[in-house]
Each structure stands twice: as structure tokens, then as C-alpha cells.
Amino acid sequence: MLVSIKWLKEYVNTQDLPPAELGEKITRSGIEVDAVIDRSEGLSNIVVGYVESCEKHPEADKLAICQVNVGGTVDQIICGAPNIAAGQHVIVARPGATLPGGMKIKKAKLRGEESNGMICSLQELGIEGKLVPKAYAEGIYVLPENAEVGSDVLTNFDLDDTVLELGLTPNRADAMSMLGVAYEVGAILEEEVKLPEITYKEAEDKASSMLTLHIDSPEDNPLYVAKVVRGIEVKESPMWLQQRLMASGVRPHNNVVDITNYVLMEYGQPLHAFDYDLLETGNITVRHAKTDELITTLDGNERKLSLNNLVITNGKKPVALAGVMGGANAEVSKDTTTIVIESAYFASGSIRQTSKEHNLRSDASSRYEKGVDPNRVIPAAERAAQLLSEIAGGEVLAGSVIFDQLKREERIVKVSPDFINSRLGMKIRFDDMLGILNRLQFKTEAMNNQLVISVPTRRQDIQIEEDIIEEIARLYGYDEIPSTLPETATTPGGLSPYQLKRRIVRSYLEGAGLLQATTYSLTSEKSATQFAMKHTELTRLLMPMSEERSTLRQSLLPHLLESVTYNTARRTDSVALYETGSVFLKGHDELLNEEEHVAVAMTGLWLDNSWQGEKKAVDFFVLKGIVEGLGDKLGIALDFERGEMDGLHPGRTAYITLDGHRIGIIGQLHPSEQKVRDLKTTIVMELSLAELFKEHTGPLKYTQVPRYPSITRDIALVLSKIVEAGTIEKLIRSAGGKLLKDVRVFDLYEGDNLEAGKKSVAFSLTYFDPEKTLTDEEVTAAHEKVVARLKDSGAELRS
Amino acid sequence: MEAQLNELKTEALEKIKAATNVKELTAVRVAYLGKKGPITDLLKGMGKLPAEERPKMGALVNVVREEVTAQLEERMVILEEQAINEKLQSETIDITLPGRPVKTGNAHPLTRVVEEIEDLFISMGYEVEEGPEVEKDYYNFEALNLPKGHPARDMQDSFYISEDILLRTHTSPVQARTMEAKGGEPIKIICPGKVYRRDNDDATHSHQFTQIEGLVIGEDIRMSDLKGTLSVFAKKMFGDDREIRLRPSFFPFTEPSVEMDISCFKCGGEGCNVCKKTGWIEILGAGMVHPNVLEMAGYDSKRLTGFAFGMGPERIAMLKYGIEDIRHFYTNDVRFLSQFERTEV
Structure with missing residues (x-):
């Protein structure tokens, strides 16, 4: 979620905190601010210019020589953009200006012609290419005609703004909207939240006179609001709207689409606009798709649907994949004059499944998946109607066409202050707890030493006592939690x-x-x-x-x-x-x-x-x-x-x-x-x-260090090469009796002096008696037994 | 005869003096004092002397012999020492030549980090628990308050083997299994192991990596106990002057959930490239065990509470040793591995 601080200020007083400080406060109390982006970073001396004339450069096909009024003076500027034309208001970086990436603008000569600055594209001002309106994606950006020549582009067009990039965890779906962020910031800074005032003039005709609504699957779509707006002129949105969308990471298209996106960003409520005439039937029916039913979505892909998918239809054929993406067949275009605005509540499971099935994620589906605020569905539709009437010249038909079976009571959570403190290991005062809940705008009553809290529907994540503990602790400050160690019985610990x-x-x-x-x-x-x-x-x-x-x-x-x-x-x-x-x-x-x-x-x-x-x-x-x-x-x-x-x-x-x-x-x-x-x-x-490791070797026991010497005798044998030394060693051990303590191979010879296919292996035998010093006779007796056994087995003794 | 004796003495002493090595001196000894030497001859010849002269002469010969012997011994000591010195001189080696190499190996840096953490918690009374890497969906997700369809499952894209079996995405299933096995009894464990997520391998992502988690369950375990435990860990692992801070976060299996930062061990909080100029480094995630997780494993969540924490040894090793690419841990370049030989004590 990208939050423009300028925009945020419409809803909450940010106390003019420096953006980094505000970001730090938000991070410390709940939502991680991943980045603080200064939109004007590296930008200076950028003004509105008016292109008085524009002629081809005599020496270069792709360059134009423009005379640009930059306020008081008319400068010659060479421009290479394909869409440059006389009569445009443009963004001019004057000599001495800086652009992101450290580029400095200087007077220069281009193919022999003097150039006093640069006419800029939005990309050159540091705006990501994918956010630049398509019409200006390949060239310079053209400002509205009422732009004041010579004025500072940054301040006049909201580029002197800082954007906070929030790294939202899945539980904080409430902060996927400007209002949600405003509530959060309000709670942190102890400031009130100002909601948009919605007023607009309605036509006499009723929306229901033009549109009928049928909901076939109320379990997946318990609330559907449709408003009809006619007389719309589809065109570019005003600069402030475009800038707010771009600051939020949304590409501006046209005023109708931009308004639905704006309200989505503002309320967190996805909206969709249908071209009323392309809807053909004056009817909207929401139902599950039939197996193998087809729809071409706005991204141009034809999709084969399944029974799991909820679709918006005109009573006959799908016109949108509900909550995920609209259909191409009822898309708003520059010829559109009448539109239907949809604001609906779709069950998160259904949207999640459809989104996964079609591998299609949108700003809408990601919000539905996590659950939208049931109490913002209707206000969002009204807000869109207001903006359409203000910005797109639309006439809003009276009332709405609505289906409403959605329960939207506030959840009640009861928790005792003692429980909160015992779980935290703290001693937070009762009044402080009340104060924090108040800042969060959670209605709270104290009853029988219990806090009885009504959780606003925007905070779907608050369900149990522990959630309240977290809210209180995070706003009280985790730094205030003392450091203790568990007072459990001491355990030995260790490895298995x-x-x-x-x-x-x-x-x-x-x-x-x-x-x-x-x-x-x-x-x-x-x-x-x-x-x-x-x-x-x-x-x-x-x-x-x-x-x-x-x-x-x-x-x-x-x-x-x-x-x-x-x-x-x-x-x-x-x-x-x-x-x-x-x-x-x-x-x-x-x-x-x-x-x-x-x-x-x-x-x-x-x-x-x-x-x-x-x-x-x-x-x-x-x-x-x-x-x-x-x-x-x-x-x-x-x-x-x-x-x-x-x-x-x-x-x-x-x-x-x-x-x-x-x-x-x-x-x-x-x-x-x-x-x-x-x-x-x-x-x-x-x-x-x-x-x-299956083998357990058990305790180690010491054997007495020998008090008597051991005696070593060697035997060299000539063996067939295929006989393994291990076999002979086993033979020796079995023949050696209890005096034989060790047998070791100490030499192996396979050289020329031996018959082919033979090898010579020499063993060293150690005799030892723990009770006494061995006599030569005893050793000889034992050793001869070994030799005899070896001879019996066919081994040849080497002299 | 007396004159002859004195002459002999003078001659012998001169020869003793002239001998330059043990061998020459030994020859002198043999020549003058040996059985066939002139002094022995003189003694033998005493029989020819008149009886009254014999004692005087005998004494005289003995005096001469003793003096020659004494001089010779004295000289012998000097020459022997000289001989030893010469021998030592000739045996001098170039001590700057390399020693005979002793082949040594060493633990993988991840093992090093894991064992250091294990040992630290063992000293605080923890046991080490391990579990299967191929795990049931139930233990990996459901028992951890992540039912099917829960949005937070997206945080951990998984490798499934069948609908219900997957490569574990974290070591938390070991906690779930241990809780189930302990049947409501207190727990104090640390669980290291390999985990897997659907990530493309690059400098900061690896489809296989390691985790180490801790779990404590007991009566009246408080969030302050979590903070205190993590503080001990941070100081032992990263230095006594480390400070910690907790930030709110979210994990489905804990509530409240936090992330722990430590004050940067490189700059001490001033701000540098390690801490990205913030003075703090994110080290681990933690929280109080979610009551649903306790209840699912058969614990009475009103009576017993607990905390859990988890961290990535790769991240810790990368921070601690300044390793720039996570893939180094799995490439096994000897030039990388062998750098982790020496102790840091």
C-alpha cells in the first residue's frame, strides 16, 4: 500500500511531522513502513511552459525547435518527443534544474541550435513508466490548459509529496485504504478522522427505472449496490486525481475508471463501472457461472469458467468476473455516456477461489480475499456518484438499485484489565486502556470490571481478547514492556x-x-x-x-x-x-x-x-x-x-x-x-x-593398564590374490586362543618375485596375558597352533 | 727416571692441549694412559728399581698420572661440549619452512549458527526437538491457526506432494507436534531444521533454507517473559551491549505478534550499511501463542500460556559474517566453507 501524505492529510492531521518521523511512528505501533519515498527527490527548477511555436529542426528529423514561454521570457528549447506541438502546456526543466538520478540541465547546442532547458516526460520526473498514462507513455506529458505559465510544477501538481510504502501483513486489510490508514494514524497521533462529505444533486428519474437487479447467490454476494449515472463525458481526469493515483501506484486511464480506482484507494471498496448501453438489457444478474461458460476479461484474455466462479451478467451473458475483473464486452470507452457503478460485498472464499483458479490477481480481488468493510459498500458507491457528477459531468439517477442481506453488526469483545496486564506482564492503568481504545475509535463500556468493546467492522481482524491485548500494547508502546524471564520450574535441557x-x-x-x-x-x-x-x-x-x-x-x-x-x-x-x-x-x-x-x-x-x-x-x-x-x-x-x-x-x-x-x-x-x-x-x-544410532553402546568401563609386556610374532603368507586378508585375519583370530590379543596386516606384496595370481600378506600377531609375563614357550605353543591352522587351510608360509 | 717422567708429563700435557677434538684427545689418552702407554710402562719398570726407591717413584708416577688424567678430563669436557655444539650447528633447520599439515575440516556456517543458538537455549533449560521435513498440511498450517483458504497461507507458498502432504514451510509444525505429544504439559523447546518454499533462488531467496524456533508453554507465561528471553538471546548472540526493540507484526499462530530488532552490531545504532542507516536490524519474529493453537493441541488456553519465536540462521549468518549471497550456503565452494574454521572466542 502506497500512501501519499498530501492525500492522507485530507482525512487526518499528521501534525506536520517530517515523513520519516511519521513513518517511524507507524512502524513502531503496528504497520511496517518499508520505504519513505520523496516524490520530489532530486527535482528542482521545474516550471510550467507554454509552447508558442514548434518547428522542425533543419538538421534533424526527429527534433523540434520550440519557442517556450516559461513565465516572463520565451526560451528556445529543442525537443525530441514525438507528441510535442504548439499550444501545449508542458513541463520544462530550466537550465540549472536537476532531475532524478543527478541529471543537471544546462544550456546546450543541439545540432547547431541553442536549447535552453528540456521539455520533460513524467518518466524524467522519476515516475515509473508503467504508471504514466498511456497517451503520454512515449513522449512528453501535456499539462491542462489552465496551468499557470512559469509556475512551479512540483507545488502545483502535488509532486512535492512524500509517499509511505506500507508492508501490510494479511491481518491488516483495513489499512488497504486511505481511510483505514487515516484511522491508524489518528490512533497513533490522537487525532480525529475526517470522512469525505458526500453531497451531490440527484436527477428526478430513479435508477430503478433504468436498471433491474437479481442476485442468484446471496451467500456469496449478500450485498449489491448499483447506481446509474448518465450524461458522462469520458475524458482525462484532472491533474490532482491523476497525481494521487500515480502516487498510489495506479495508472490513470480516463475519468470514469480513475474515479472507481480512486474510491477503491480511498475506501478500500472495489467498484466497477459498466457501460450501460453495452449492458444491453438494463439488467444485472449475479450468479455462478455455468461450466465452460466463456468471458473475455479486460486484460484481453478469454477465460473458461467453472461453477465455482461468481459472475455478473446482463441476465444472459457474463459481463464481469465478480470481484476479480470486468468483462471486455461492457467496458467503459470514450463513447460511453451512461454507466452503472457497482459496489458489492463478495464473500472472500469465493473470490479467492476464482482468483486462484484463473491465476488472476487484481486490486479488487486482493481486497475481497482479505475481506472488505461491510459498512463501506454503500458509502463507496455514493462517493463514486459524487465524483462522477463533479468531475465527469454526470447526472446521478435518484437512489440506488440494491440487494441487501448483509449482516454488519459490530463484534463485541469482552476483556478484563487484569487479564490484559497479566498476559503482558505490565501494569497499564485502566484509564490508559480506555484512552487507547478511544483513540482507535472502538466504542467501549466498562461493566463489572470488564471492558466491553464494540469493534468497528473495518477491523475484521479483531476477534478475541488477545487481539485487544495487542491493540492496547502496541499503542501503549512495546518499549514499555519490562524484560522478565519465565518463572517456570527449572528444566535441565539438553540434547537427546x-x-x-x-x-x-x-x-x-x-x-x-x-x-x-x-x-x-x-x-x-x-x-x-x-x-x-x-x-x-x-x-x-x-x-x-x-x-x-x-x-x-x-x-x-x-x-x-x-x-x-x-x-x-x-x-x-x-x-x-x-x-x-x-x-x-x-x-x-x-x-x-x-x-x-x-x-x-x-x-x-x-x-x-x-x-x-x-x-x-x-x-x-x-x-x-x-x-x-x-x-x-x-x-x-x-x-x-x-x-x-x-x-x-x-x-x-x-x-x-x-x-x-x-x-x-x-x-x-x-x-x-x-x-x-x-x-x-x-x-x-x-x-x-x-x-x-540404533546401537546403544552403554557406559564406558576402564580396563586395567597392562602390567606385563606383550610379545609380537610375525607371519608372512603367500596367498591366491582372490583370498581376502580379512578372511585370513578371522582364521588367525579363531586359532590364536585367548592369548592372542591383536592381529594386524603390516605388509602386502604383489610383485614380480611371486607366482602369477599370488600375493604375499604379512601379519603381526600380538600375544598377551594380563595375569603374568608370557614365556617364550607359551607364545610359541599358541603361535604354532595358528601356523598349523593356516597350513591346513592351504596358505603357504613365506620364509 | 724422574727426569724421564717429567719429560713425559710435559709431552703429554702439550699433546692434551694440542688435541682439537674428542677423537684426538681419546688418542692421547690411549697413547699416554693406556695399557701400552709410557706411564704404564714406567710403572711396570718399577720392579727393576731398588726397593727403597720404589715408593717414592711410585708416588711420583701416580702424581704424574693423576695430573695428566685430570688435565685430560678437563680438556675432554671442553672438547665434548665443542663437539655437541658443532653437531647442533650442523643440525640447524630452516624453521620458517611450513609444518607438516594437519588436515582439518569444519562445520558449515549454518550448523555453526544453529549450534550456537541451540547451546545458548540448552543452557537456559530448553530441549531440542526435531520433526519431519515432509509434513501434513494439518501440522504445517491447520494446527497453527491457518485453516484451508486462510489468506495468510499466501505468505508461504508451498511445495505440495499431495493435497495433504507438503514440504514444511517452517519449523512450526514441530511445535504443533510437540504440543500434541505433551498432552497439556509445560514445554520449553528449540526446533531447528530445513524448510522449503516456492521461491526462485537468487541472492536473497532460496527454495530451501533453515529455521530455528523456540516455544515455551507454562502457567502465566507473559509477554514480558518473551521480551526478557529474547533480550538474553540477543546479548549472548550479538554482544552484551545489544539492545532490542519489539515491533508489532502478524503471524497467524501468535497474538500479539512482534518482530524483534537489535541495535546494529556494526555501528552500534549510529546507522551504517548493515542496518541500512536505521540503527536497527530485524532478527526474528515472535509472539504469544495464539489461544486457537493451544486449544487445538489440547491445552487449556486460560490456564497455560506461552510464547514462540523463530528466526533464519541464513539471515543471521549473512549479517554476522557479512555474506552477500544466500546461494553460497548451498554451493559448497571450499573457498567459502573453509572460512568458517576458526573460533570467535
Whole structure:
């Protein structure tokens, strides 16, 4: 909502506050002022000029040499506008003038001809092009003939004005009108509101003699007022009206349309004007549309209607989409002489539905959707009639044609002063409360220690006690509320075990050198299931904004890999990212099974200490080590079993398992996947945190620090390449007896000295007895059992 | 013999003096004091002396030996120290060369902000509650006093999956769920999470972003409690000298509703580019829980009241760190992410 302060002053005394100060007061007490716009900013030395003559520039086709009377002197000004002509009153920026954007006007020579200033368009005065009347959109603006030559354009045509841009919340529909804002400002400044005085002369003929009205759907249209005005001359509106509309962000068209818009801005009540003759039937019938009925609206679009849509008809065919937009078939044009003014109350739900269905929002529909003041429907029609008679030379027929079943009593809200103070934590005096309600012009009675408040119908948002609390508090001043803390029982607060473990995972991974990434949950249908561990149906949005963000992800990896590529494409060759976030799987009920996962993607160098000759590229085992460490951190024994997944290297992929249950995947990207993603060797991992955190590891218990030394023996084995070290390790552990405490691979050799298809793996075995120092014999005995078992299994001992 | 001994002594002492390193000195020791050295030889040769001369000679030889030994030890200490010094000298490294890098990662700036807020409220006795990102229309809207067709639903254009299921547009459904689950009991929670709205991604809009909300319900919770709580939050999060102000606003689920501004942490209220010359920065929305919301979750709104507040970690991070484009949070440029490593303590 744009509020011209000059206009506002017609209804309320703004106490000549500087606009910024007024704006601040409005913001602090209820409605946020988003901007304070000085319409004259950067403008100076702009006067009314009269074009005495206008001749073609001899050297330039598109320029004209004008002799312009600027009050006392006649200056030569060169003008390039296509609509310049002698006899016009125009806006002249004289030498020394400034225009918005810091442009300075100087005497100049244009193609050899002197020019003493500039004849201006409205755009050049800083008015948005979309608000400039169409007739002047491509050229200079022409002032009315009675404009005083040499006078200041700014003061004479209301450009010395400031506009407050209000950021209205949906509850404050009452402030979508100048009167509504006036009530608000009146309440803030403790000033009275002056309503427009409506008087005009009526014709003897009655409106009902020319128009009949039939309302078919009173539930959606409980009140309809029509006035008939004849003898109208459709022309340009006076300057003050045009300026007020432009200040309000409305483009002037002609006097009839401008008046309906003016009253809309003034009262917040949408009006519509029909050309009476084009209505053809002298009848207005409001009904629901028939299925597939057609109407061409004023924006030129033909619309197919449905039973939900309320339409205004002439008894036969639709002439307007009720409360949303008029029809082209009864549009007011310059040939119009008789009009019907409609002012109606349409139910917000109905308008909302129609507006949504046709994706059509107008100044009218946005007000109906939020609810208009039922008590302004009739006054608005009268106000329009008055202006039509004053400005458009119209003769208003007596009375109105009216259908009225609308209830419009004031709502009664009762609230006790104690309740107000206890909810606010304040001690506002009873008199102060009364004073504030009085400023809001809410009629209030005090009964049995209760305030009985009649809420004016313009404030549809005030319904319950808490609404009254807010009204009182905001006008009393939120700064007056003290600061206290809740006096509730002290609660320990804290994270749940799950949340705590998630933080442990994060800090561990960060400690391990990974950066936390955050990617989008919505992805393309194609990548939604890539790398997904569980395959479920896709979940698509009903109305995605793009295919790229149409489907909920089932794996974190596709987007995480995109982030890796983003970085490598920007020459960050070594990237190590992790993310925790939900994947979305089809669940048992209508909600999805949201499972939190952690994923890692890494490429490039893991260790880069070049000057000491240490460089290590990331590989499977770097990430495996991180995952193993994560298990240790959580006290959970994670296992790895050979696995496979599309997009991963078939020989370098493993499932991460917990108690034999697959909870994650780790592997190197398949070379072809790397190529598609423009990546070098990249290792990835994804793990279900939900599954991981199911395990409760319980309290930690200390084991005594060993008092006796342990003894280490090594074994080197020659194995077939297909035998996995893990298998041998398990064999050793099972054969080692209780003295064997640890088994570690310490060497792997696959070189030339071995038979083809063989490898050599060396294990280091640690023996230990917590009770005593082990003897060589005891260790040898245990170790020989291991060796024997290995030999039995076909492993070849390497000497 | 005595003369021979003195000559030997002089010679040995000279050699000791002449030795320039441990090795040479060790050679001197071996040469003069060793088993095959001249002093040992002299002692061995004592048997040939007349018996009455032996003690005198023996004492004399011992004196010489002790003196040579003492001088040698003394010299040895000096030369050893010299040797160590030479070794240290040769071992000097260029300490300006870079250290062996320790690979460190760090949290995403949004996590950093969220955890800071979580921890702050945890210290005030709040619990952290989370909920589904794909939510029922009921919890996202209806239970929050936003029935179907309510104009305020337009404030949050939503991604629907079906008529009744959508991506949550705020974290408030977690409040609705918690209230329902608590069955009329007092509540003190903070709810962080991802939310989604139909917005085109640009420098200031993101179709996915994060929120963190708080909810307190109890007996006689007052608006002053909300103000006091927010004031503590503002000071802890943005500095002790922050002031707050409340401005009236509107949210369907609270009444009265407010927005909270803090005095600008950059200029302290003088007016600068961060606060757009107003001296104040809008930080969050809040209000007293609407009685309809309480009643719908089974609370007696006459007996129990509450307040709620909500804010956007993106906005806070952007203000706090001076980040100019919200898309940075989701692009994961390492050059961006790695800037949030160090502590601010």
C-alpha cells in the first residue's frame, strides 16, 4: 500500500511531522513502513511552459525547435518527443534544474541550435513508466490548459509529496485504504478522522427505472449496490486525481475508471463501472457461472469458467468476473455516456477461489480475499456518484438499485484489565486502556470490571481478547514492556542421545579433515535414486518449479558429488566434503520415511607435504580408515563386505555392515561415472545415521593398564590374490586362543618375485596375558597352533 | 727416571692441549694412559728399581698420572661440549619452512549458527526437538491457526506432494507436534531444521533454507517473559551491549505478534550499511501463542500460556559474517566453507 501524505492529510492531521518521523511512528505501533519515498527527490527548477511555436529542426528529423514561454521570457528549447506541438502546456526543466538520478540541465547546442532547458516526460520526473498514462507513455506529458505559465510544477501538481510504502501483513486489510490508514494514524497521533462529505444533486428519474437487479447467490454476494449515472463525458481526469493515483501506484486511464480506482484507494471498496448501453438489457444478474461458460476479461484474455466462479451478467451473458475483473464486452470507452457503478460485498472464499483458479490477481480481488468493510459498500458507491457528477459531468439517477442481506453488526469483545496486564506482564492503568481504545475509535463500556468493546467492522481482524491485548500494547508502546524471564520450574535441557551422537559424528568427521557441506533435498527425477541404498518409489512434487528440483532425494551423494565437481571445476583439486541430511523414502503411511544419512565424497590429495616429499592421494583405504575410526568413536564394530552398486567401481566397493546388516556403502566412483561428472579418482561413502544410532553402546568401563609386556610374532603368507586378508585375519583370530590379543596386516606384496595370481600378506600377531609375563614357550605353543591352522587351510608360509 | 717422567708429563700435557677434538684427545689418552702407554710402562719398570726407591717413584708416577688424567678430563669436557655444539650447528633447520599439515575440516556456517543458538537455549533449560521435513498440511498450517483458504497461507507458498502432504514451510509444525505429544504439559523447546518454499533462488531467496524456533508453554507465561528471553538471546548472540526493540507484526499462530530488532552490531545504532542507516536490524519474529493453537493441541488456553519465536540462521549468518549471497550456503565452494574454521572466542 502506497500512501501519499498530501492525500492522507485530507482525512487526518499528521501534525506536520517530517515523513520519516511519521513513518517511524507507524512502524513502531503496528504497520511496517518499508520505504519513505520523496516524490520530489532530486527535482528542482521545474516550471510550467507554454509552447508558442514548434518547428522542425533543419538538421534533424526527429527534433523540434520550440519557442517556450516559461513565465516572463520565451526560451528556445529543442525537443525530441514525438507528441510535442504548439499550444501545449508542458513541463520544462530550466537550465540549472536537476532531475532524478543527478541529471543537471544546462544550456546546450543541439545540432547547431541553442536549447535552453528540456521539455520533460513524467518518466524524467522519476515516475515509473508503467504508471504514466498511456497517451503520454512515449513522449512528453501535456499539462491542462489552465496551468499557470512559469509556475512551479512540483507545488502545483502535488509532486512535492512524500509517499509511505506500507508492508501490510494479511491481518491488516483495513489499512488497504486511505481511510483505514487515516484511522491508524489518528490512533497513533490522537487525532480525529475526517470522512469525505458526500453531497451531490440527484436527477428526478430513479435508477430503478433504468436498471433491474437479481442476485442468484446471496451467500456469496449478500450485498449489491448499483447506481446509474448518465450524461458522462469520458475524458482525462484532472491533474490532482491523476497525481494521487500515480502516487498510489495506479495508472490513470480516463475519468470514469480513475474515479472507481480512486474510491477503491480511498475506501478500500472495489467498484466497477459498466457501460450501460453495452449492458444491453438494463439488467444485472449475479450468479455462478455455468461450466465452460466463456468471458473475455479486460486484460484481453478469454477465460473458461467453472461453477465455482461468481459472475455478473446482463441476465444472459457474463459481463464481469465478480470481484476479480470486468468483462471486455461492457467496458467503459470514450463513447460511453451512461454507466452503472457497482459496489458489492463478495464473500472472500469465493473470490479467492476464482482468483486462484484463473491465476488472476487484481486490486479488487486482493481486497475481497482479505475481506472488505461491510459498512463501506454503500458509502463507496455514493462517493463514486459524487465524483462522477463533479468531475465527469454526470447526472446521478435518484437512489440506488440494491440487494441487501448483509449482516454488519459490530463484534463485541469482552476483556478484563487484569487479564490484559497479566498476559503482558505490565501494569497499564485502566484509564490508559480506555484512552487507547478511544483513540482507535472502538466504542467501549466498562461493566463489572470488564471492558466491553464494540469493534468497528473495518477491523475484521479483531476477534478475541488477545487481539485487544495487542491493540492496547502496541499503542501503549512495546518499549514499555519490562524484560522478565519465565518463572517456570527449572528444566535441565539438553540434547537427546541421537542429537548428541550426530554432533559427535560431525566433529569427528571435521577432525578427520572433512568440510561440512549442505545441499538441496530436491533434485531431478533422474538423480533422485542414484546411489540409493534402498529402492523405493519416487516422491515428486505436484507442481515443481523445475525438473532439476522436482523430486525428493533418496541419497545424499548425487548433490554432494555435484559440489565436488563445482570445486574441481574451479581448480580446487583436493576436495573432501561430508554432509548429514535426510533422504526421503516411501514409508508405511502417507508421510515419508525420512532417514538421516551421512555421506562423504573426496578427491585429489589427502596428504600434501610436498617439500618433504610426502604426497598421498585419496584412496579407498583413506576413507575406510575414517569410517572405522567413526565406529571406534561411537563404540560400534563396523564391518565391511564386498559390495556392488551402479556408478561405483566393481572391484572397489564395499557394504558397511553392522551386526550383519547393511547400513552403508563405500567405494570408488566407476571410471565412467567419474568421466560423466568430470572428476578424477573420487571415493565416496554413505551411511544411515538412523541405523548407526540404533546401537546403544552403554557406559564406558576402564580396563586395567597392562602390567606385563606383550610379545609380537610375525607371519608372512603367500596367498591366491582372490583370498581376502580379512578372511585370513578371522582364521588367525579363531586359532590364536585367548592369548592372542591383536592381529594386524603390516605388509602386502604383489610383485614380480611371486607366482602369477599370488600375493604375499604379512601379519603381526600380538600375544598377551594380563595375569603374568608370557614365556617364550607359551607364545610359541599358541603361535604354532595358528601356523598349523593356516597350513591346513592351504596358505603357504613365506620364509 | 724422574727426569724421564717429567719429560713425559710435559709431552703429554702439550699433546692434551694440542688435541682439537674428542677423537684426538681419546688418542692421547690411549697413547699416554693406556695399557701400552709410557706411564704404564714406567710403572711396570718399577720392579727393576731398588726397593727403597720404589715408593717414592711410585708416588711420583701416580702424581704424574693423576695430573695428566685430570688435565685430560678437563680438556675432554671442553672438547665434548665443542663437539655437541658443532653437531647442533650442523643440525640447524630452516624453521620458517611450513609444518607438516594437519588436515582439518569444519562445520558449515549454518550448523555453526544453529549450534550456537541451540547451546545458548540448552543452557537456559530448553530441549531440542526435531520433526519431519515432509509434513501434513494439518501440522504445517491447520494446527497453527491457518485453516484451508486462510489468506495468510499466501505468505508461504508451498511445495505440495499431495493435497495433504507438503514440504514444511517452517519449523512450526514441530511445535504443533510437540504440543500434541505433551498432552497439556509445560514445554520449553528449540526446533531447528530445513524448510522449503516456492521461491526462485537468487541472492536473497532460496527454495530451501533453515529455521530455528523456540516455544515455551507454562502457567502465566507473559509477554514480558518473551521480551526478557529474547533480550538474553540477543546479548549472548550479538554482544552484551545489544539492545532490542519489539515491533508489532502478524503471524497467524501468535497474538500479539512482534518482530524483534537489535541495535546494529556494526555501528552500534549510529546507522551504517548493515542496518541500512536505521540503527536497527530485524532478527526474528515472535509472539504469544495464539489461544486457537493451544486449544487445538489440547491445552487449556486460560490456564497455560506461552510464547514462540523463530528466526533464519541464513539471515543471521549473512549479517554476522557479512555474506552477500544466500546461494553460497548451498554451493559448497571450499573457498567459502573453509572460512568458517576458526573460533570467535
